[in-house]
Amino acid sequence: MKTGIGKDEQGFRPIDLKYLKGDFQESFEIFYKTEAFGTTQYVLFVSADPQHQDKARKLIEEKEGTEDFFIKEDDLNKYYCQATAHLRDMIADPNLSLEDKTRKIYDVSKEIMKDFFEFNASPKILKSSEEVVEIMDDCLSDADADFHAIFEVTSNDYYTYTHSVNVGLYCLAYGVKTEMGSNDIRNLGLAGMLHDVGKSKIEPDILNKNGRLTDEEFEIIKGHSPQGKEILESMRCYPSCVLQVAGQHHEKYDGTGYPNGLVGEEIAHFARICKVTDVYDALTTRRSYKKALAPFDALTVMNKEMKHEFDHKVLANFIKFMGPEL
Numbered sequence: 418m419k420t421g422i423g424k425d426e427q428g429f430r431p432i433d434l435k436y437l438k439g440d441f442q443e444s445f446e447i448f449y450k451t452e453a454f455g456t457t458q459y460v461l462f463v464s465a466d467p468q469h470q471d472k473a474r475k476l477i478e479e480k481e482g483t484e485d486f487f488i489k490e491d492d493l494n495k496y497y498c499q500a501t502a503h504l505r506d507m508i509a510d511p512n513l514s515l516e517d518k519t520r521k522i523y524d525v526s527k528e529i530m531k532d533f534f535e536f537n538a539s540p541k542i543l544k545s546s547e548e549v550v551e552i553m554d555d556c557l558s559d560a561d562a563d564f565h566a567i568f569e570v571t572s573n574d575y576y577t578y579t580h581s582v583n584v585g586l587y588c589l590a591y592g593v594k595t596e597m598g599s600n601d602i603r604n605l606g607l608a609g610m611l612h613d614v615g616k617s618k619i620e621p622d623i624l625n626k627n628g629r630l631t632d633e634e635f636e637i638i639k640g641h642s643p644q645g646k647e648i649l650e651s652m653r654c655y656p657s658c659v660l661q662v663a664g665q666h667h668e669k670y671d672g673t674g675y676p677n678g679l680v681g682e683e684i685a686h687f688a689r690i691c692k693v694t695d696v697y698d699a700l701t702t703r704r705s706y707k708k709a710l711a712p713f714d715a716l717t718v719m720n721k722e723m724k725h726e727f728d729h730k731v732l733a734n735f736i737k738f739m740g741p742e743l
């Protein structure tokens with residue numbers, strides 16, 4: 418295996434070797450990081466040459482969990498293609514519980530969204546989320562969707578990337594529970610996962626500010642909704658129901674939401690569902706300035722104090738699915 422040195426630190430992304438088992442779908446280079454003379458160097462660990470794949474496989478198995486490995490940012494899509502193919506194999510294991518399957522899918526989804534939000538990866542990376550939504554749909558549809566299994570694995574610490582995955586999973590489970598068609602379930606799950614992509618355009622200082630936002634800052638935050646729609650529109654691969662969720666998930670049923678003050682059923686059905694799951698996840702996750710509410714308390718707040726914001730039927734369904742074991 419030949420050795421080379423990467424020059425540009427910015428162009429490398431950390432990866433997890435455990436997702437690279439099985440045959441490679443497409444070849445790409447893998448690097449490890451060394452520090453020498455005060456500088457960081459990325460040394461070639463696996464070349465992209467298909468002839469080296471057997472050797473690469475052995476090395477990957479030996480090194481799993483031992484060192485930090487990296488790939489070039491341009492290869493992220495190939496990496497996630499490999500990771501989701503491996504995920505599909507793992508999920509097919511009949512001995513794995515729904516919770517374990519959900520946890521594995523959650524981990525890969527989280528990495529995809531983290532690359533997008535925290536490392537400013539290109540929106541092209543979002544294409545990989547379609548694959549994980551599909552895998553999650555297969556899993557939940559087989560196992561009689563269980564919101565509680567999902568709630569068990571969702572992160573309680575709020576980051577935009579974990580929030581995105583949580584909302585995606587809640588939307589997907591909502592679609593399965595209400596017996597939507599398979600296409601709708603996947604589009605709804607995807608729309609939930611991508612609803613806040615516009616936040617990638619907002620300054621982190623404003624997005625993560627502790628405490629009250631000024632009016633001006635709030636106006637900037639509000640922009641994430643139309644900006645998200647624009648990002649997804651520019652990719653020219655998403656149906657209008659997915660774009661609508663990005664653009665309308667802050668509209669409120671009574672017309673007091675933003676950006677357009679739409680009322681009732683003027684708001685797209687999927688956006689009304691996302692509104693409920695979005696608020697639920699915001700309430701049940703912890704931020705530096707607030708505690709996480711328990712599911713029962715969050716649903717009580719939503720049903721008593723915020724009811725005017727939601728489509729009552731969607732809220733009632735959501736409470737019914739989340740409710741029995743609360």
Ligand SMILES: [Fe+2]
Pocket residue numbers: 612613641666667
């Ligand atoms: Fe939002």
Ligand SMILES: [Fe+2]
Pocket residue numbers: 580584612613695
């Ligand atoms: Fe959100």
